[in-house]
Amino acid sequence: METLIDIPFSLDTEALIARARVEPGSEDAKEIERLAQVAMDAGKPKAAYSVAFVEDRDGDAVRIGGVTFRSNMLRANLRAVERVFPFVATCGPELDEAYPADGDMLKGFWRDMVKSCLLEAAGNYLSDHLQHRYRLGKTSVMHPGSGDATVWPIEQQQSLFALLGDVEARIGVKLTDSFLMVPNKTVSGIRFPTEKDFRSCQVCHREGCPSRSAPFDEELWGSVSGPRF
Numbered sequence: 001m002e003t004l005i006d007i008p009f010s011l012d013t014e015a016l017i018a019r020a021r022v023e024p025g026s027e028d029a030k031e032i033e034r035l036a037q038v039a040m041d042a043g044k045p046k047a048a049y050s051v052a053f054v055e056d057r058d059g060d061a062v063r064i065g066g067v068t069f070r071s072n073m074l075r076a077n078l079r080a081v082e083r084v085f086p087f088v089a090t091c092g093p094e095l096d097e098a099y100p101a102d103g104d105m106l107k108g109f110w111r112d113m114v115k116s117c118l119l120e121a122a123g124n125y126l127s128d129h130l131q132h133r134y135r136l137g138k139t140s141v142m143h144p145g146s147g148d149a150t151v152w153p154i155e156q157q158q159s160l161f162a163l164l165g166d167v168e169a170r171i172g173v174k175l176t177d178s179f180l181m182v183p184n185k186t187v188s189g190i191r192f193p194t195e196k197d198f199r200s201c202q203v204c205h206r207e208g209c210p211s212r213s214a215p216f217d218e219e220l221w222g223s224v225s226g227p228r229f
Contacts, residue, residue, distance in 0.1 A: 001165040004047040004129060009121035011036045011114065020110060032110050035099070039114045042098040045122035046171040049087035049130070049191075050164055054078055064190075067163040071152040074142055074190070081192050085134075086163050089126050090186035091118035093172035115185040123187060136193055143189040145179070154179045160188055 013036045014024070022028040052065035057079070060072045064084060078084065095118065099111045130136055145154030157179040167173050174182045181188065 001048050001050045001167075001170060003170050004049075004122075004126060005044070005171075007045045007047065007122050007125045009043065009045055009118055011040060011117055016110075016113060016117075019113060031107065032114075035107075035110055035114050038098050039095060039118060042094050043118050044092040044094045045090065045118040045125070046092050047087060047089040047122045047126040047129075048164060048167055048171045048173075049085050049126060051134075052084050052086055052163060054082055054084065065163050067159050069152075069156055069159055071142075071156070073151045077140065077142060077194065078192060081194075083193075085130055085191040086160055086189070087126060087191060088161075088164065088167050088171065088173055088181075088186060088188045089119065089122040090171060090173050090181075091115040091122065091183055093183055096183050112185065115183065119185040119187065127191075130191065136191075138194060139191050140194045141189045141191045143187060146189075157181070157188060160190070 013033050016032050016036060017024055017029045020028070020032055022032065050065075054062060054064055055066070056063040057075060060070050060075050062069050062071070062075050062078055064086070095111070095115050099115075101108070130139075142152055144152050144157045144160055146152070157175055161167055161175050167175075172183075173186050176182060
């Protein structure tokens with residue numbers, strides 16, 4: 001497992017204030033500025049990844065690096081792929097320590113907003129690193145639990161963490177008994193080369209999702225929810 005620790009980031013406080021829809025110069029704006037400064041002082045976004053190889057495909061099962069995953073969609077996306085890049089990217093546990101919970105839901109939203117910026121920095125840095133180091137060209141990503149529950153069940157986070165190794169020791173990300181990750185602003189998945197765009201939103205029925213990045217694709221959904229490969 002490779003780790004990326006010294007990830008640079010910056011925070012645009014004016015953009016954060018605008019995103020939070022608070023009045024510039026107000027007490028709320030000053031609190032957001034304070035949270036941003038705390039993040040600049042204490043924040044340490046991180047990422048971890050490994051290079052793994054697809055060893056076998058059988059039905060809806062794909063064995064990668066000795067670990068078996070079950071997903072029709074993953075099986076389909078990796079049909080002609082040999083090398084993949086499992087990863088975890090995070091805002092880092094330092095911000096949870098710097099932002100002690102106080103029960104204020106609005107401030108909690110602002111904290112998560114700032115943490116999301118650090119997660120974005122980690123994800124972008126990891127993507128650029130992989131592109132430059134491995135000359136990947138066009139890639140797509142699948143995330144356990146993203147899209148409809150049956151596409152790639154969130155329970156397989158456990159297998160992804162097993163494939164990567166001791167993620168908690170290396171970048172401080174814990175996997176809970178319900179397969180959620182701590183810190184909450186953390187993403188995991190498998191990046192793979194592809195000639196065709198794929199986003200988990202294409203196989204997600206959830207309407208009105210604020211994070212949707214692609215429309216639902218009925219044809220693609222039918223291809224993975226029908227008969228097994």
